[in-house]
Amino acid sequence: MANPKSLELIEKLISFDTTSRESNLDLIAFVQSYLSDLNIDSTLVHNNEGTKANLYATLGDPEKSGVMLSGHTDVVPVDGQNWDTDPFHVSQSDSRLYGRGTSDMKSFIAIALAMLPEFQARGLDTPLHLAFSYDEEIGCIGVRRMIEMINTLPVKPAMAVIGEPTNMQVIIGHKGKRSFNVTVRGLEAHSSLAPSGVNAIEYAAEFIAFVKSMARRMQKDGPFDELYDVTHTTLQTGVISGGTALNIVPKECTFQFEFRFIDSDDPDAIEAEIRDYAIQVLEPMMHVVDTDTGIDIERVNNMPSLDLGADEEVVTFVKALAGRNDHAKVAFGTEAGLFQKRAGIPAVVCGPGDIQQAHKPNEFIEISQIEECEGFMRRLMDRICLS
C-alpha cells in the first residue's frame, strides 16, 4: 500500500501548473510552508525576474555533508495533446495515477516530502538535503543557479539522487549535449551573376555536410560506450531556413545543429573542430568576394555528460537503496551531469515512473512505482538515520 501522504502530495503538486513557461512560485511556496511546518528551513534561489525559484533545504547537522534528493518542479506543456482527463488534476484508474508530471517528476518530490516526518522521527545521523529546481525541461537552466549557491556552502552534499523516471533503475551515465544557432551572412546578387554574390545557403550546406562527415566518422571510429543504445557521440542538423527566390543569390541562411556526446569524447574539441572549419576553410572563400560576409555560431546550450564508474561507492550505495544490482546509461539528459561536473557531487539518476510516459498525453505513474520509491526512502533511512 502506498503511503496516503505520498498520494495526497502528488495530487497537490500536480495541481500547480508549472509548465516551464509559467511561474513555479506557488508550488515552491507550498513546499516551503510544508517544510516550515516540520521546522525545516529552506533557501530559495530565484531567477533574474523573480518569477521562478529553486528550493534548497537541509535536515540534520549542516556541518556534515549528506545525501541530496533532487528533482525539477517544472513540466512540459500539454498544448495540442489529447488528454482524456484534466492533466493538472490527478485521476486514478486501476493501478495508475494520471496527470502531467506524475512520472516526470513530481511523484519523486512528493514521496520525498511525504517521508520527511519519518526521517525526522528516526533522527538523522547523516544529513538529508533537498534540491528542487525550475526550468529543467528547457535546458536545465534553473539548477545552474542552485549549483552556484551550493558551491558557496561550507559543506556540500556528498552525493545526490536525481529522481527522474527510471522505473527505479540505477542510472550511472547520460550523454552531454551542446546545441547551436548558426547564421550564414552572404551577399545578395542576381542569380545570373552568381559568382559576384556569396550564396549563404551553399555555405550552410557545406558546413552541414562537414558536421555530417564528423557524425559518420564517430559512428564508424568511436569512441564507443556499450552501455548506451546509440553507443557513440552523434551530431545532427535539425532546422534550416534561407533564401527568398530562385533568381536571387541568398543573403542569409540560418540553421540549428547539436551534438550529444559520450563522456570519453571531449565536447570542446568537437566544437573547436567545427568552428575551425568555418573560420579556416569556409570564411576565407566567402571573404574573397566580400569581407563583410561570414558565419556566426552561437552556442545555445551546454549540458555536461554524466559518467560514474560502476564500482563507485555512490553507485553501490544507491543500488543497495534500490534493492538491485544492475545499472544502465540513458539517452536523455538530466541535471545529474551538472551536479557531477559543475559541483563535484556524484549524482545517480534513480526515480519512480517510466520515461516512456513522460512528455506524452495521459502521462501516468504506476502506484507500484510509488511503493518502490517509498521502499527506497525507507532503506535510505536505515542507512542515514540514528534509529
Ligand SMILES: [Zn+2]
Ligand atoms: Zn524530467
